[in-house]
Amino acid sequence: MSMSSAGAGPLFADPSANQARDFFRNKPRAMTDKRMTVSEAVTRLVHDGDYLAIGGFGGDRLPTAVCHEIVRQKKQNLRLAGHTATHDFQILAAGNLTGRGAAYRGGAGENENTSAT
Numbered sequence: 001m002s003m004s005s006a007g008a009g010p011l012f013a014d015p016s017a018n019q020a021r022d023f024f025r026n027k028p029r030a031m032t033d034k035r036m037t038v039s040e041a042v043t044r045l046v047h048d049g050d051y052l053a054i055g056g057f058g059g060d061r062l063p064t065a066v067c068h069e070i071v072r073q074k075k076q077n078l079r080l081a082g083h084t085a086t087h088d089f090q091i092l093a094a095g096n097l098t099g100r101g102a103a104y105r106g107g108a109g110e111n112e113n114t115s116a117t
Contacts, residue, residue: 042069051079054088062088071095 014020036044046052056062067088070078080089 038065038069039073042066042073042075046070046073046075046078048076049078050075051081054080054082056082056088064088064091067091 054063054067064087068091070092071094074095078092080092082088
């Protein structure tokens with residue numbers, strides 16, 4: 001049995017409320033310019049093996065430029081989560097960048113049976 005199927009494994013964040021309070025209490029409050037180019041953002045924030053959650057609705061408000069930049073930089077073994085549309089996933093899959101996991105949830109369409117029969 002794998003760690004994920006057993007419900008055990010590393011967490012994305014420490015669940016301790018006290019550690020969260022300490023983090024936010026000590027977090028710098030200065031205004032910081034966080035603007036950067038798409039290329040800089042992908043270089044700095046997207047790494048091989050990352051799990052990406054991508055949102056939008058249909059073909060609208062999807063980070064298409066970011067997806068294209070991820071392909072340009074040849075990031076590998078990415079796992080994806082999203083819903084409604086698959087435009088972003090198709091771009092990344094076409095770049096052969098996806099690992100084993102892709103979780104997508106579409107809306108209940110006319111061909112989708114949502115009842116348990």
